[in-house]
Amino acid sequence: MKVMGYELPLMSSLIVWAILWEILGQMDVSILLPPLSAVLVKMVEIIPTQAFLSALAVTARGFLTGTILAALIGVPLGILMGKSIIVDRMLLPWVNMFLSAPLSALVPVLMVLFGIGEQTVIITTLLFAVWIIMLNARAGVMQISPSLVEMARSFGATPWQAFREIYFWAALPEIIAGVRIGLLRAVKGVIIGQLLVSIIGFGRLFELYSTNFLMPHFWAILLVLFFFAFLFAEIFAVLERRVRYYASNRT
């Protein structure tokens, strides 16, 4: 938006919302909404504590393990789907189904199978992220121009070489886009998993703070979490634009 010929930065309206929050908080509209300043003070206080750092470590571990596994499983399977119509027709119905299915309903099953702990959270994260990664890798392979593949074949590339040198790189922009969306879903997965398991990571802290009505604590953790999620999304969006730049030269 423009004000007096000057283009306001996109995210600048968040400042307006922050001020509104502070005013509402100062007015004591609700016990649930402490002033933003109080939350920020609490945030500075909480971050160096052992409880926060260990929750962050557990969450980061679950998140990273789940996402890396999702990428390691999802990318090759997606490329395979893009290459083989038979594999595609067998897997696509499942991918589409789990992409939109209420995965939160599966967490209780994971809890009885894998116990109430980190494993369940990791698998929840994996399940949230893997399907979109597969779907994007598939789409990436499907848009590769046939002449590129024919070129590789005419120069005598083995299937493994073709996979490594052609399919992966040609599909890279879509793969990265898939991993980015996968990461966003993984953040949701790791939090949903932790909330349901409720004895580890931020899930435990949320439980603790909300039962004890520690609202500034609660909001402080929430803001940190939102910030990390948004930061991740932005970093990958930048990466994606870079790869897109090189990819725009392909046809």
Added chain:
Amino acid sequence: MHDVFTSKRFLKYFSFAIVFALWEIGGRIPISPAFPTFSATMVALWQMLMDGSMLQAYPETLQPLLIGVAIAATLGIAAGVWMGLSRFGEWLLSPVFIVAQAAPLAALIPLLVLAYGIGLTAKVMVVLIMAMPVIVLNAMSGVRSTNNSLIEMGTAFLGSRKDVITKIILPSASPVIFAGLRLGLSAGFIGAILSELLITPTGVGDLITFNQSRADYARMYAAIFSIIAVAVIALDFLEWIEVRWLRPDRKGAR
């Protein structure tokens, strides 16, 4: 290539058959005491359909879901269209929804419980906040991506601003808006189940947790199987409505 055995339909059901067979074998071994066979799960599903427990559970689960998604759709499409049409609207609201879409909003559930108690309102709110961001952002980008020359055409043929919005921009944005509704409904399902598991066990969430506590795993799995099936059917239904009523040109194009 037009062999029956490589046809889309055959391979789809063949793939279902393989997975269900593996499920059955896994349950027979059993790989875990908490892993019932496919057949036992299907029997339990049938029993639950017949004894009325499903019939009782689903209205309870679908009520907050439908109310929440309906509110999210109404408010979300209105807000998104406004943001798409007005630079000020975009500047003011889009950062909020961009952050909300990236953020794990499920973390707000304990707060919503404190604010609205453990009843229907809290569950509706959970569904609402989970479904809304994607609906808003899709509606906005749908409006924004309207082909500029179509808008010029409407202006050149003397359409008023209202004509251009209702006859050109909205129909043109409707596929993207509907994609947002499908994603919103899907997120709403996640929220509805999550709130039943986290806030108070009702409906399908109750079927899951109750049978889990009784170690009746066949029934627990059957409940989960049913909610996934219902979600998939609901999403397909939404797509059918869109093609049937809003975009006759895409009938048969798929």
Added chain:
Amino acid sequence: MSMQQTAAVLDRSQTDAAVAVRGVTKIYEGNVKALENMTLDFPRGQLTSLLGPSGCGKTTLLKIIAGLIPATGGEVLVNGRAVKGPGRDRAFVFQDFALMPWATVLRNVGFGLELRGVPQSEREAVSERYIKAVGLSGFEQSFPHQLSGGMRQRVGLARALAVDADVLLMDEPFSAVDEQNRRKFQEDMLALVEQEKKTFIFVTHSIEEAVYVSDKVAVLLPRPSRVSEVIEPKIDRSVSPDAMRRDPDYLDTVERIWTALRTYVE
């Protein structure tokens, strides 16, 4: 020549022009000059082409005449009245067709009338007549994606004809139509110009096309944008289209315009 006579000549030329462009200047944001002090007349009942390399502002000029974008300076008169926006006296044919993909051919053709509040039965009757006139009978219930590029542009043309405007503004209407269909379409259009007695303003970058269809060709040059010359191809249109394309006058005119433009095509 006395002053009085000059005034009389000017007067007559003004009444003869269906569209008169008077000193039009267009400066885009960031001080980009698209048009500078352009003056040009478009005679009534004739087809005038705006021809030039890309960047010469021909589409900008057409959209200013249409009232789709405002001029920074100068004015455009249509039937003697200054243009302040789109009006009933003008209809536009778009380069990319601008058809609504969700609407049938029938609704697309009648869309201009729909926006003017013409009742459904009436506008459908008019639409059907023009669908027939552009040779698309039988496709009334088709959707744009089921038609070829040439057929889609016929829909765009029928939509513009259906509102019965005095002036038809055509923005490179054939550029997205393949070569074979384009020739047929050009021939059909000549017949329509003959029949409809309207004023056509036609933007193109094809010299052959301009010479073939036009009564008058305004050659535009870029940087600064200006009218370099106005050519009236004196071609005998009573002969067959193929004979016309071999007419020495036709070939000479094409050659002459090419000579004027070639320095700008680098």
